[in-house]
Amino acid sequence: MEVHHHPHVEKKNLKEYLLEGLMIFLAVTMGFFAEGIRENITKHEREHHLMEMLVEDLKTDIPKLDSAYKYDSLKIQFIDSLRHCIYAAAEKKLPDTVYRTMYYLYRVYSRSRIEFRPTLRTLNQFEKSEAFSLISTQEVSDSIQNYSEYNKTLNDQHTSFRGIEAEALVIGQTIFDYRYYENFLSNSSRILMLQSKQQFKLLDTDKKTLLLYGTKLNFSRGVLFNYVQFLKRQKTQAKSLIALIEKEYHLKKE
Numbered sequence: 674m675e676v677h678h679h680p681h682v683e684k685k686n687l688k689e690y691l692l693e694g695l696m697i698f699l700a701v702t703m704g705f706f707a708e709g710i711r712e713n714i715t716k717h718e719r720e721h722h723l724m725e726m727l728v729e730d731l732k733t734d735i736p737k738l739d740s741a742y743k744y745d746s747l748k749i750q751f752i753d754s755l756r757h758c759i760y761a762a763a764e765k766k767l768p769d770t771v772y773r774t775m776y777y778l779y780r781v782y783s784r785s786r787i788e789f790r791p792t793l794r795t796l797n798q799f800e801k802s803e804a805f806s807l808i809s810t811q812e813v814s815d816s817i818q819n820y821s822e823y824n825k826t827l828n829d830q831h832t833s834f835r836g837i838e839a840e841a842l843v844i845g846q847t848i849f850d851y852r853y854y855e856n857f858l859s860n861s862s863r864i865l866m867l868q869s870k871q872q873f874k875l876l877d878t879d880k881k882t883l884l885l886y887g888t889k890l891n892f893s894r895g896v897l898f899n900y901v902q903f904l905k906r907q908k909t910q911a912k913s914l915i916a917l918i919e920k921e922y923h924l925k926k927e
Contacts (some may be wrong), residue, residue: 691864710817723795724922727817730792731911738908745901749894751782756890762875763828763883769864772873777866779849783842788831791824810921816914823910826902834896839887848886850876 755778760773798804799817808814857866858898877883919926 679866693894714762716807720809723804723807724813724918725924728915728918728924730795731820731915733792734789734911735908737791738789738904740913741787742901742904742908744787745897745904748782748786749897750902751778751899752890752894754778755782755909756887756894757841758888759883759890762878763880763887769872772869772875773867775861775875776849776853776873779845780854780866781863783838783845786834789827789907791827794818796821796824813917813921816910816917820907820910820914823903823907827900827907830896830900830903834900837889837893837896841886841893844882844886844889848875848877850874854875 755775758767758775758778761767761771762775796817799821805814805817808817853866853871855869856869859865918924
């Protein structure tokens with residue numbers, strides 16, 4: 674009968690067990706470090722990408738802020754002109770040229786406006802995710818929050834303006850006869866109203882009604898004036914935020 678001998682297994686001493694345990698510990702630890710480094714790199718890359726996107730959005734916002742500022746500043750001037758004509762009409766009969774001017778101002782500027790609508794592509798990510806946690810610089814984080822909050826202030830101010838403007842429009846519809854506009858429906862033909870030989874008359878020349886309309890125009894003018902000032906401030910904030918981000922993240926300036 675054949676006898677099988679078991680191979681001799683050398684027993685490990687305590688030092689070898691400790692060394693193996695240390696090697697396993699180091700391997701696991703290095704794995705954790707490697708994963709942490711990978712996550713930090715990914716976080717940094719996403720942070721950098723978000724900042725690049727935000728700068729692009731802010732640079733898109735600045736021309737829109739300029740456009741709204743210029744148009745609404747001009748609108749304030751025309752509201753003032755219409756308001757002064759209304760106050761004058763409440764006191765006496767005016768030349769027909771003035772009535773034509775009033776019709777023109779009412780038609781073109783009583784409802785037209787340019788409202789600033791911010792680019793929300795990147796800001797929405799800060800609103801709906803943990804994107805703020807990616808930002809490593811507190812000053813940048815605070816500046817982004819301030820810019821976002823001020824956009825809401827702008828929107829609230831313009832909403833107030835639209836409400837007062839709508840109230841003025843209701844009164845204006847009792848003063849201005851829309852039949853005069855039938856021959857000047859297109860945008861390009863409105864200016865011809867000022868050169869028309871047609872006699873323009875107001876539907877209602879009641880002093881109380883005209884003064885009330887003038888008051889509504891004055892209120893809307895005041896709210897729009899504040900809105901224009903807010904636009905100017907937001908442009909300054911946008912430019913400052915762009916400069917800050919480009920500096921902190923070493924972005925190339927265009």
